[in-house]
Amino acid sequence: MTPQLPTPDACPGVLRPHPGGDGAIVRLRLPGGWLPLPTLQALLQLADGYGAPFLQLTSRANLQVRGLPDPLPDAFVAEISRLGLLPSTTHELARNVLTAPFSSTAASTARQLDRELCGRPALAGLPGRFLFAVEGETPTAIGGSGADIVIRPGAVAVRRPDLTYVGREVEPGAEITSALALAEQFLASRPHIGVWRTHQLPPESMVFAGLAPWTPPVVRPPQPGVHGQHALAGIPLGLLGAGELTALSNLADRLGSDRVELTPWKAVAVPIGRPEAAPPAVTAARDEGLVTDDAPAVTACLGAPWCGRTNVQTLPLARALLDRASAPDTPLHLSGCERRCGTPAHAHVGLVPRSDATADDLMDAWKTTTTHE
Secondary structure, three states: OOOOOOOHHHOOOOOOOEEEOOEEEEEEOOOOOEEEHHHHHHHHHHHHHHOOOOEEEOOOOOEEEEEEOOOOOHHHHHHHHHOOOOOOOOOHHHOOEEEOOOOHHHHHHHHHHHHHHHOOHHHHHOOOOOOEEEOOOOOOHHHHOOOOEEEEOOEEEEEOOOOOEEEEEOOOOOHHHHHHHHHHHHHHHOOOOOOOOHHHOOOOOHHHOOOEEEOOOOOOOOOOEEEOOEEEEEOHHHEEOHHHHHHHHHHHHHHOOOEEEEOOOOEEEEEOOOHHHHHHHHHHHHHOOOEOOOOOOEEEOOOOOOOOOOOOOHHHHHHHHHOOOOOOOOOEEEOOOOOOOOOOOOOEEEEOOOOOOOHHHHHHHHHHOOOEO
8 A cells, every 4th residue: 555645734833944054944854754756746846946956865764955045935835735744833853753664564653653753742842853763574774773762563772872772572563652652751851951862861861771782683774776676766965856856757657656765875765566667667767867786985965055064065076976987995975064964874984175176186085094984
């Protein structure tokens, strides 16, 4: 069955933009990860009409619209509402749910978690950095994503100050209730407003009482390509513009799907409705500019002119390096400033280029700089 977006009145609300160097930024949270392609197409048209001509995929499998006027135009907000993407007035910041891809169980649990979270007034106080992760039947990379609370079938776990997890088994069907109880306990035990995450609590906090050590399975993020009943297509640099969306729509059409699933890895999953069409469809998607085999070795923050903290144009440099055939094996991440936004969790080389740096300069530095974990 096709997952459905929450209706606007399930979590009624208003958009809460935050400032960026290019204007206001709106983050659209999508617990469960699924979007109908017509909704994604309409959202890109809206972004292009009011702000930046692309949608930014985030590491929490959300979408960001950038370069918007502040205050937001009423017509923009109304259209977001019509598309069913309007976050909650009270719980908008709390609706941070990372969902395992390729799993109908995880997607269903994430949507139910979102509804129940929005139904608990106390949880409106959860910090915007607080993160839930929902696993499916098979362990995935999000189990070790650093989420504050991890839900998996038959168990819940919470992250401790030493960055390990403790958890407990629960009755099937009780996972969400148990996870939200832990979140409420976090708020009740929070010693002061500067504590944003569970690992910032004191080790003796009651949140961790009675829980046993739990080690998330170590699973690397999936590479682009075919994964069972889904094709995973990488979006170069995580920026979905008109060209990328056309290629993605063509891929979905060839596979017999009208929806996509966002992931935390700058990639989008498409259900395969026509298995015999998958190999040629994936090949065509690669020819149209999507990543369908090895993940790209270069990532970057947005840089100038989209971010006001830097004058380094990271995206053109990253695109130039993506075309280099002699790149090192260790991935590279370019940051416009020392905040190093978007830094990947896996081993990589991290560089903060000068504003006058060239692709050749960065290739030399990439080959000689120490890898970061």
